[in-house]
Amino acid sequence: MPELSVDAPLDGSGAPGPAGLGEPVVRVRPAWTASLSLSTLAVFMAFMTPIQILLPLQLEHIDPAHKSTALAWVTGAGALIAVVANPLAGALSDRTLSRWGRRRPWIVGGALAGAAGLAVTAAQHSVLGVALGWCLAQAGLNGMLAGVTTPVADTVPVEQRAEVSGWTGIMQSFGLVLGALLTTLLFTGVWSGYGSLALLTVALALPFVLRFPEPVLPRALRPALDLRGILAGLWISPRAHPDFAWAWLTRFLINLGNALGTLYLLFYLTDSVHYGDPGTGVLILTVIYTLFAALTAVPVGRISDRRGRRKPFVLISCAVMAVAAVLLAFVHTWTAAMAAAAVLGAGFGVYLAVDQALVTQVLPAALDRAKDLGVINVANSGPQVLAPALAAPIVAWLGGYTALYLATAVVTVLGGVLVRNVRSVD
Template sequence: MSQALQEEERDGAAVLDEPTVPVRAGWTTSLSLATLAVFMAFMTPIQILLPLQLQHIDPHGKSGALSLVTGLGALVAVVVNPLAGALSDRTTSRFGRRRPWVLGGALAGAAGLAVTAAQHSVAGVAVGWCLGQAGLNAMLAGVTTPIADRVPLSQRAQVSGWTGLMQSFGLVLGALITTLLVTGVWSGYGTLAVLTVVLALPFVLRHPEPALPRALRPAFDGRAFLRSFWVSPRLHPDFGWAWLTRFLINLGNALGTLYLFYFLSDAVHYGDPGTGVLILTVVYTLFAALTAIPVGRVSDRVGRRKSFVVLCSVVMAVAAVLLALEHTWPAALAAAAVLGAGYGVYLAVDQALVTQVLPQARDRAKDLGVINIANSGPQVLAPALAAPIIANLGGYTGLYLATALVTLLGGLLVRRVRGVA
């Protein structure tokens, strides 16, 4: 083997090493802005723009149309996110493995949002939203993995707290934009499309990352590539339990938030449900901010993750029970505060936990993409579960009781993870 090839492999191995050098505030800020972009583009349409657009297109079938569109989009996410992650792991660009996917995904996601805005049929909205989901999930693969790539364990929950908080802040900023700053569905989608690209640029342009040497990229074998997406829970039980925990907690979150707009309109009888969603999201995000960073610091300091996940699941289940029992505006405000406090803990600690159960360093983005199926998969399943629950099992009371049970079960199962404290 030539000396140049040996040096290239040694440098590549360093790319795959467990990180030990602390990241700086500027790096965390830029990654957080990119994360804000992707979740603002994800969640604002689901919470506000798609319900408004579909209500105008099909007033009588709005609930079924929303379930169809969001379910198909989530199905695209289930496929694209791990696929983009796997390709990211194999990327040998001189710009690094993650940044090309962040920028390319942002551009593709913005284009998908623009296509969605121009549609006037349920089928057209579904196609546009699926295109947007494909681009945004490629971007998500790029913004999720740098924490495992670059952040040492002593900082991981704290940095995860900042990036996780952007998920909630994305809802607030997106709701402010689409309810107060711009009017109309088209302008809302267009503004989100522009911001998705603009907010991704600081991380892409200001923070170079080491390239993966071509010598360390394995030869492509289609069958082996497809098999790699199955991570055996028998061989990697901690990964399996962490995946199931995340799936159940996110299923509970999806069940509880998918019909929030209609819950405020039909059960609470709030006069302006769009503004109501905004107010609840602000309360939710404020309380998430109060817990995410402090709890992340404590988790990093004591080196414990699982007990905090159990705690957050209990808190979130309490919020769901409150919504199940009281269909009033004050109860909704209180539930938003409790839910935000619990989810803030979850955002910080669970992401740190899953980065500690990844099977191989060279497959970090692919394995995190498989983990992220536990985020997008519930978006496919939740509409199929929520609609019959509302119709046949107690309406919104039944829906939120189911939310509490699923969330609590997810938190309890995290105790089966053995390799993380």
């Protein structure tokens, strides 16, 4: 493979070297960040709204006596698909020679496939059918996610990365707010809810794809299109890349805590808080959470960029999120739930901005950025597989919601402590 010089002339992507494979040196414009944020909003709206609202309502109608177990199976199956689809799509994106670049075809194609999966899910009337439809949606949306997450590493210089990650990060929670508003106020039926998400997923992906071209990967630099080699490359040795491994484990544990805390939120409001309208309650808590995440993500991201430090902010964010979990564990009231949402949002906003910037600084190779970020994203989706298996017995036999949220706090704090083992980033 030809040797890549990071001092080569700019190719228009904001990064030196062919196809933007070197370290980016030119700050991205606000319009670039805004368009990428819209694409990120699209994919997380399509991910989170079904998990938090549509799937619980659909499964409660299909099998009310076993709604918790059905939700655990469906979300767990979808997350298992995500574990495979995201890094695989990333590896294929790294090898894409399209004249539209490496990322944009996957953003559009994934959006279309994800929208089709949402439509299939909406049409199902059995738990198995819902699971199969959701798996199809997860496969497409994870292809889109592979294209959406990599441009930050491809194009944004390190000294701007936490700020941009703050903007894209808050789109994760804002996606749920927008999706919740659509599905609880405008499109209240299951079919119309899924349909509106499908249309918006495609529409919001288009501004970034149509407005911002990216360089084409030279054929001479493309990694081999060998399935066995691609699959082997999904394993990144912790011995060879310890900082990557510690960053992965940190993210896995923090997202496991988040998954444990949010999976049964609708049922928590119903069964423990006894809130009269739990669907609306989830929406209110999500709005509070998103507001406080927005208040912290970008400002703290700028501070992190200016100081060149990431790990202290990750530690602080985990401590704050653990406080919110402890509050939910011991005070089962609506007022406490709102306070916890505010605290959790503030902590998670910091985490979203700073951890994503940290991760992009420990990627093993420029040619494999999308694949490596796909492996990192397994730490997002993997907990969705594990959380139902842990949460269901905790709620049923090991102490109910108090034990569940205490487990959330412990796992979150552990994730924050382990980030200290990352050596190449301050």
